Amino acid sequence: MNEVTKIDGIGSSVRRTEDKKFLTGKGRYTDDINRPGQVQAYFLRSDVAHAEIKSIDTKAAQSAPGVVGVFTGSDIAADKVGGPICGWVVPCRDGSSTKEPPHPLLAQGKVRFVGDAVAVVVAETMEQAKSAAELIDVDYNELTPVVDFVSADKGAQIHEEVPNNCYFDWELGDESATNKAIESAAKVVKLSVRNNRLVPNAMEPRSALAEYDSLDESYTLHTTSQNPHLTRLVLAAFMFAIPESKLRVIAPDVGGGFGSKIYVYIEEAVCVWASKKIGRPVKWTADRTQAFLTDCHGRDHVNDVQLALDENNKIIGLRVDTVCNLGAYLSAFSVVVPTILHGTLLSGQYDIPTIYTNVKGMATNTVNVDAYRGAGRPEATYLLERTMETAAKEVGMDPAEFRRINFIPKDAFPYQTQVALQYDIGDYEPHLDKAMEMIDYSNFEKRRAEAAKRGMYRGIGMSSYIEACGLAPSAVVGALGGRVGQWESASVRVNPTGTISVFTGSHSHGQGHATTFAQIVADKLGIPMENVEVIHGDTDKTPFGMGSYGSRSLASGGSAISKAVDKIINKSKKIAAHLLEASEDDIDFKDGKFVVGGTDKEKAFGEIALAAYVPHNYPLETLEPGLEENAFYDPTNFVFPSGTHIAEVEIDPATGVVEVVDWAACDDFGNLVNPMIVEGQVHGGIAQGIGQALLEDAHYDENGQLLTASYMDYCMPRADDLPSFKVGYTNTPCTHNDLGVKGCGEAGAIASPPALINAVIDALSPLGVTDMSMPATPQKVWKAIQESQSVAAE
Amino acid sequence: MEIKDSYELPLSKERVWAALNDEQFLKKSIPWCEKLERRSETELAAEVKLKIGPMSTRFTGNITLSDIDPPNGYTITGSGKGGIAGAASGSAKVKLIEDKDTLSTTLSYEVSAQVKGKIAQLGSRLIQSTAKKLSKNFFGSFVKQLEDMDNS
Numbered sequence: 043m044n045e046v047t048k049i050d051g052i053g054s055s056v057r058r059t060e061d062k063k064f065l066t067g068k069g070r071y072t073d074d075i076n077r078p079g080q081v082q083a084y085f086l087r088s089d090v091a092h093a094e095i096k097s098i099d100t101k102a103a104q105s106a107p108g109v110v111g112v113f114t115g116s117d118i119a120a121d122k123v124g125g126p127i128c129g130w131v132v133p134c135r136d137g138s139s140t141k142e143p144p145h146p147l148l149a150q151g152k153v154r155f156v157g158d159a160v161a162v163v164v165a166e167t168m169e170q171a172k173s174a175a176e177l178i179d180v181d182y183n184e185l186t187p188v189v190d191f192v193s194a195d196k197g198a199q200i201h202e203e204v205p206n207n208c209y210f211d212w213e214l215g216d217e218s219a220t221n222k223a224i225e226s227a228a229k230v231v232k233l234s235v236r237n238n239r240l241v242p243n244a245m246e247p248r249s250a251l252a253e254y255d256s257l258d259e260s261y262t263l264h265t266t267s268q269n270p271h272l273t274r275l276v277l278a279a280f281m282f283a284i285p286e287s288k289l290r291v292i293a294p295d296v297g298g299g300f301g302s303k304i305y306v307y308i309e310e311a312v313c314v315w316a317s318k319k320i321g322r323p324v325k326w327t328a329d330r331t332q333a334f335l336t337d338c339h340g341r342d343h344v345n346d347v348q349l350a351l352d353e354n355n356k357i358i359g360l361r362v363d364t365v366c367n368l369g370a371y372l373s374a375f376s377v378v379v380p381t382i383l384h385g386t387l388l389s390g391q392y393d394i395p396t397i398y399t400n401v402k403g404m405a406t407n408t409v410n411v412d413a414y415r416g417a418g419r420p421e422a423t424y425l426l427e428r429t430m431e432t433a434a435k436e437v438g439m440d441p442a443e444f445r446r447i448n449f450i451p452k453d454a455f456p457y458q459t460q461v462a463l464q465y466d467i468g469d470y471e472p473h474l475d476k477a478m479e480m481i482d483y484s485n486f487e488k489r490r491a492e493a494a495k496r497g498m499y500r501g502i503g504m505s506s507y508i509e510a511c512g513l514a515p516s517a518v519v520g521a522l523g524g525r526v527g528q529w530e531s532a533s534v535r536v537n538p539t540g541t542i543s544v545f546t547g548s549h550s551h552g553q554g555h556a557t558t559f560a561q562i563v564a565d566k567l568g569i570p571m572e573n574v575e576v577i578h579g580d581t582d583k584t585p586f587g588m589g590s591y592g593s594r595s596l597a598s599g600g601s602a603i604s605k606a607v608d609k610i611i612n613k614s615k616k617i618a619a620h621l622l623e624a625s626e627d628d629i630d631f632k633d634g635k636f637v638v639g640g641t642d643k644e645k646a647f648g649e650i651a652l653a654a655y656v657p658h659n660y661p662l663e664t665l666e667p668g669l670e671e672n673a674f675y676d677p678t679n680f681v682f683p684s685g686t687h688i689a690e691v692e693i694d695p696a697t698g699v700v701e702v703v704d705w706a707a708c709d710d711f712g713n714l715v716n717p718m719i720v721e722g723q724v725h726g727g728i729a730q731g732i733g734q735a736l737l738e739d740a741h742y743d744e745n746g747q748l749l750t751a752s753y754m755d756y757c758m759p760r761a762d763d764l765p766s767f768k769v770g771y772t773n774t775p776c777t778h779n780d781l782g783v784k785g786c787g788e789a790g791a792i793a794s795p796p797a798l799i800n801a802v803i804d805a806l807s808p809l810g811v812t813d814m815s816m817p818a819t820p821q822k823v824w825k826a827i828q829e830s831q832s833v834a835a836e
Numbered sequence: 837m838e839i840k841d842s843y844e845l846p847l848s849k850e851r852v853w854a855a856l857n858d859e860q861f862l863k864k865s866i867p868w869c870e871k872l873e874r875r876s877e878t879e880l881a882a883e884v885k886l887k888i889g890p891m892s893t894r895f896t897g898n899i900t901l902s903d904i905d906p907p908n909g910y911t912i913t914g915s916g917k918g919g920i921a922g923a924a925s926g927s928a929k930v931k932l933i934e935d936k937d938t939l940s941t942t943l944s945y946e947v948s949a950q951v952k953g954k955i956a957q958l959g960s961r962l963i964q965s966t967a968k969k970l971s972k973n974f975f976g977s978f979v980k981q982l983e984d985m986d987n988s
Contacts, residue, residue, distance in 0.1 A: 089922050089953030156953070176919045331957055745950060751957030 051565030052781075055718035059571075060556045069295040072249040072264045077323035080251070081110055083313055084171035085326070086161040086178050087335065088153035091187035091407035091746020092198065095151055095160070095180060102177035103163055108170030111320050112178070113312075114161045115150035123147060123315055124281045126306050126371075130378035130524045132212045135400070140210040140523075143201035143405075145371040147281075147308045147315070153182070154200055154370035155409050156746055157335030162312050164320055187407040187746035191367035192344055194404040200370065207405040209368055210377060213398070214385040214461055220398035223359025227350035231433040237421045238816045239342035239367070239740040240733075241334055241756055242414050246297025248337065249327040250310035252317040260288040261317065265310045267293040268303045268549050269589020272526070274581045276306045277314060286581075289314075293579040296551035300730070301413035302337045303551065304591050305374040309336075334751040339740055340414020342367040343380060345425040355437050357392055357448050362399040362425060369410040376412040377403060382522050383418030383510070383592075389459035390426045391470045391506050391684055392448045397460040407746040413591065415730055415791040419509045424816075427505040427796035431803070432812070441800070442478060445506050446471060456777075462522075463510055465682045472772045473708040474506060477686040480706035480768045486690070499693040500703075501805025504686060505797035511785035512597030512681035513588075529676035530594065531585040532602035534563065534610055536669035538655035540648030541573045547587010548599030549579050553787060554719045555595060559603055561715055562781070566607045567647055568634025585672060593785025596715065597681045601779045605673035608780075613669060614650045620661045621645055621653060681776050683784040685709035687728070687793040689801040698824025700736055700802055702763070707793065708770040712784040720786045721769050727790015728767060733759035734791075735798040739817050757817075806830070839968055842944035843979050847986060849934040849941045853907030855982055856930065865978040868970075870894070878902065882914065888966050889959040893921040908932055922953020928971075943979070947971055 050056055063069050100112040125147055131140035149160050161178055165171035188197030188207060195206040224230055244266075251264040261284075267273045270291040278286040296303060313324045328336070343366040350359035366380040385399045416423075434444035450457050452469040459465065478484070486502050493500035513519070516527040531547035542563055548555060560574035577583055587599070611631055618636035619626040628639045637644040653660055654669040690704035707724055714720050737757040741750045750756040775782030795816060802818045803811060809830035814822070845852055855861045859880060863872040871883035880899040885892070897916025904910045909932050915925035926949030933942045949967055951959075959966075 089956075156956075172920065331954065334957070743956070745952070747952060747956035749956060754958070755961060 050561060050571035052561055052713070052715050054561065054716065056557055056561060056571065056716055058554045058557045058719065059560065060554065069297070071246055071295050071297060072251055072266050073327045075251055075264050075294070077251065077253055080323040080325050081164050081166060081320065082168040082171050083316060083324050083326040084163050084165070084168060084175050085159040085309060086163065086175040087156070088149065088158040088160055089156060090153065090182055090184055091156050091189070092185040092200065093153050093182035094185065095149060095153065096183050097181045098161060099179040100161060103174040106170065106174035106177055108166040109163060109174045110166065110322070111164040111316065112161060112174065113148065113316065113319070115146055115148040118147045118315070119150055121315065123311070126308065126311070126374065127276060127280050128372040128377060129374040129526055130382070132210055132377055132381045132523045134211045135213050136211070140372070140377050141204045142372055143203040147312050155407050156748055157332070157409055158370065159308055162316065164316055164324060189406060189408065189742050189744055189746050191342065191404040191406045192365050194406050200405045200407060204405050209372060209403040209405055210381070211400070211402050212381045213400045215398035216396050216460065217398045219396040220359045220361050223396050224348050224350045224361060227358060228353040229351045229437065231349040231351065231429060231436055233347045233425070233429045233432050235345050235347070235425050235428050236815055237341040237343040237345070237424055238734060238738070239411070240340040240414055240738050241740050241750070242300045242302035242337050242340060243333070243758060244298035244300060244302055247328040247330060247333045248303065248307065248309065250313045251323060251325045252310070252313035253323040254318040254321065256321065260290070261314055262290045262292070263310060263314055264292045264294060266296050266303050267291065267589070268296070268299040268551055268591055270549065270579055270581050271547065271586050272589055273306050273310070277311060281311050282314065291581045293549055296549070299551045300415040301340065301417055301591060304413060304589070305338060307336070331751055334756065335748055336409055338373050338376070338410045338412035339369070340411065341421060341734070342411050343421045345421070347425050347429045349429050349433055351433065351437065355439060355444060355447065357394050359396045360388060360394050362388055364399065364401040366401060366403055367406055367408065367411055368403045369406060369408045371410050373410040373412040375417070376410060378524065379413050379418040380421065384422045386461045386463045387419050387422035387508065387510060388426060388461050390423065391445070391450060391468070391508050393450045393454070394460060399461070408742050415727065416509070416788040417592065419788065420731070420792045420795060423505065423507040423792050424796045427507065428799065431503065431796070431800040435807070441504060442474060442483070446474065463680065465508070466679055466777045467774045468508070468682055468684050468710065469772065469774050470506060470684060473684065473710055474686045476770055476772060477504070477688050477706045477708035480708060480770055481688045481690060481704055483688065493692055497695065499695060499805040499808070500691070501693070501801045501803070501807070502688065502690050503797050503800025503802070503804050504688045505793050505800065506684070506686045507789070507793040508682055508684040509593070509789060509792050510680040510682055511593035511788060512677055513592040513594045514680055515678055516676050526588065527676070528588060528598070529674050530598035530602045531587040531672065531674050532599065532606045533585050533672045534603065534606040534670065536610060536651045536654070538652055540569065540651040542567070542569070542575065544574060544576045544603060545584045546576060546578045546599050546603065547585055547589065548595040549589045551590065553590065553595060553723070554716070558596060558715050558719055559600060562600055562603055563607055566604065566611070568632070569647055593683070593787040593789070596781070596783050597776070597779055597785050598675060598677055600715070600781055600783060601677070602673045602675035604780045605675055606671045609671035609673065610669060613665070613671070614647065616665055617650050617653055617660065618645050621649070621659065678778045681712070681779070681784040683709060683711050683786065683789050685789060685793060687797040689794070689797040691798070691801045691805055693802065693805045693823060695827050698820035698822070698827065700818055700823060702732060702765045702798065704768070705765050706768045706770070707790065708772060709786070709789055710772045710774055710784070711786045711789070712773060712776045713782040714771065715781070715783065723786045724769050724790045725767055727788060727792070728794045729759050729764055730791045731794025732764060732798060734816060735795040736817050736819070737763070837949050837964055837967060839947040839971055840945070841971065841975070842942055843975055845941045845943060845979055845982060846939065847941055847982060848939065849907045849932045852932055852941050852943060852982065855978070861981065865981055866974055867977070878904070882916070884916070888955055889962040891921050891955065891959060893918040895924060918955065920954065922951060922955040924949060924951045924955065926950065943975065945971070945975065
């Protein structure tokens with residue numbers, strides 16, 4: 043048993059136990075589940091971006107073949123059903139709060155983006171529902187759409203409650219001190235960057251299956267959610283005003299989320315509502331076009347940056363003015379992403395004496411924008427690391443050295459930034475050094491020269507990122523405008539034979555929790571991993587928990603499991619002491635055995651479990667039977683993973699194609715539980731970052747039509763767009779959780795875009811190119827090369 | 837989206853203008869047109885079947901004639917609904933200029949069009965080329981019919 047422990051425990055690259063079903067196509071997703079008598083819902087969506095609804099005629103659709111119900115916004119209003127809510131708001135500079143317009147489940151009087159749901163048709167089959175939807179006649183009075191978010195304040199007002207289309211105008215930091223630093227600086231580096239808009243593109247489209255049981259007046263909803271308990275809370279308390287106990291939410295296997303499945307969407311709520319109205323189970327599954335149109339998009343910022351340096355090239359101040367696009371309605375975390383998760387990251391890995399940022403969140407006639415892998419932190423890292431690279435080039439320093447002299451020194455931790463966060467621990471030079479070594483930085487110029495001989499432009503670029511994740515201390519979250527707690531829960535049930543069922547409030551939709559969490563329990567209890575089963579995603583089984591987002595599952599959910607296991611060990615010691623006729627204080631627990639110190643008297647963990655459930659010889663007068671413990675863990679701080687990524691590219695001037703030829707990622711995630719899973723997360727994150735930097739761009743035309751609504755026009759990264767990644771680690775264990783872990787899920791997507799764009803610009807720097815916007819498509823790069831050559835020819 | 841082109845016809849301006857106002861003649865020039873009916877002096881109802889990229893859709897809509905300046909030209913404005921595929925609208929300014937010396941007429945047109953819904957989402961890259969092709973087909977076959985009639 044001890045040998046197995048060593049193989050399976052914390053730090054082992056155990057193969058993912060969940061992969062067997064996924065790799066053999068046996069995953070069980072929401073759309074795989076069917077119920078007798080089930081009907082299909084199809085949403086008629088607005089094909090105009092901004093309009094008043096003059097009338098909706100559903101008569102013909104009502105009597106179409108197979109139709110069991112057609113409903114519009116007035117039916118929802120008549121039943122007084124609420125809409126999705128915003129989970130986090132911020133104060134504005136003028137003292138007002140974030141403007142929160144209502145978001146009806148089906149449009150009421152007005153449509154605000156292409157894809158806004160106008161009516162729902164419920165029919166026996168999806169074909170019948172779709173055909174009937176074509177018979178609905180909607181008469182629109184079209185209004186001028188607002189598409190460009192930077193000028194949205196001058197556009198037609200989208201919501202009565204949102205003057206100038208500005209949801210919030212928020213600030214953080216010391217404006218006058220920062221402006222003074224900029225005025226007195228030896229040099230001010232200025233840069234404007236755009237963080238391109240992304241479509242999340244989870245492999246599994248969103249889906250919902252709702253059933254109503256009229257006998258016990260309860261609902262069951264299967265849905266594609268990253269956080270089923272929050273979905274239940276929002277649906278029960280804010281939309282339907284029913285007791286939570288009358289709604290069971292199950293998020294079975296979920297095929298990717300990346301943030302887009304955090305929020306409660308209107309479709310799943312309409313299915314719940316319609317299931318009672320019709321008295322039959324109602325299913326809806328998005329097709330890919332609907333996913334493009336209605337899944338919350340990500341990013342979409344413009345940032346104006348001013349970085350003030352003294353005569354020694356040390357940073358003395360940073361000002362960032364940001365405008366971001368939040369789309370047609372406020373989604374659950376859309377406000378916190380560009381503010382709290384963005385503004386507080388602006389110190390990066392650097393010792394910056396004063397920082398100020400202002401963020402304006404704008405309404406437009408585009409789909410809602412919310413968290414997408416990294417959520418605010420990629421935007422902060424992109425603007426900062428692009429500016430660091432630009433500054434280094436402008437002052438004539440090597441970018442690595444420029445970063446190095448501005449790093450927070452390792453003896454300065456805990457380090458209080460000027461943007462609210464306090465970093466508990468970190469050490470930045472080692473990962474910079476190691477990443478440079480991994481990519482052979484010192485010999486880069488030789489490789490550049492060799493490439494030039496082949497007619498190729500070769501470039502190198504880096505990014506030293508930090509992120510704040512492991513959301514988060516509840517009191518801090520509350521003080522910053524959050525409307526939920528951010529603790530996590532675990533329930534550890536020891537079964538009579540010593541096997542374990544772990545019930546977690548986190549949710550796995552690709553992260554491999556069944557493996558990682560089992561390793562923690564196996565390691566702590568000294569039992570084989572296969573004796574540990576992880577259960578998640580069902581509100582009737584798991585304790586109330588917050589789900590998975592913000593790289594929080596291990597730091598928060600894993601810590602809760604660890605705490606529950608500690609309680610199991612403590613109680614087991616009491617049982618062992620009784621069985622071994624020793625004092626509890628003399629019992630040592632090691633390698634799955636409870637031993638009386640200094641003797642060979644011992645009891646295995648399984649014997650303790652059995653004694654707890656068959657308490658014939660048991661201290662019942664002082665100890666309850668059974669062996670099951672709960673823990674609710676509220677972290678005392680965020681966790682702060684950091685690292686350096688270095689990208690190397692080659693550009694073919696004939697085509698403008700950027701080939702990523704090498705990549706070194708050196709990250710400090712604290713202790714690693716399963717290095718193989720961590721490496722997979724790093725790979726996936728970088729792949730998404732490369733997608734953002736080179737390929738992906740969600741584009742609406744001036745009428746608010748989404749032109750990139752299929753894979754013909756929205757380019758996702760594929761295997762042949764990616765190099766073989768070099769992945770390495772440094773480790774400064776987190777100081778405030780038992781496992782010493784940070785988070786790794788978002789780091790790759792945060793670190794990679796600036797490293798890659800810096801490399802592209804470096805490759806083109808001999809031509810005089812100093813800037814490049816994302817995505818650096820072949821056309822854009824080719825044009826930059828042509829323009830530089832025509833400038834040179836003049 | 838804007839498209840411009842012109843054709844030179846060996847015919848008088850009056851002759852071309854008459855054809856431009858004869859819906860039966862127009863319908864014959866639009867092979868994909870399934871219905872074209874005059875409703876009034878300035879209004880027509882149309883039904884056309886189009887294939888744009890992966891979508892084959894029947895549009896029903898109305899056409900209005902404005903800026904009528906016989907025999908020098910007019911503006912055709914149309915909008916059509918293509919059901920689940922979305923909708924399209926657009927206008928074409930048609931001008932006729934006669935060259936008295938060669939006894940020929942130059943027909944020039946400027947089309948602008950907008951699309952909505954699934955056509956925009958799936959076919960936006962193909963719209964310019966499709967619209968160009970359709971415009972060319974129409975005016976090309978319009979001219980050919982006129983020439984054929986003239987020769988017969």
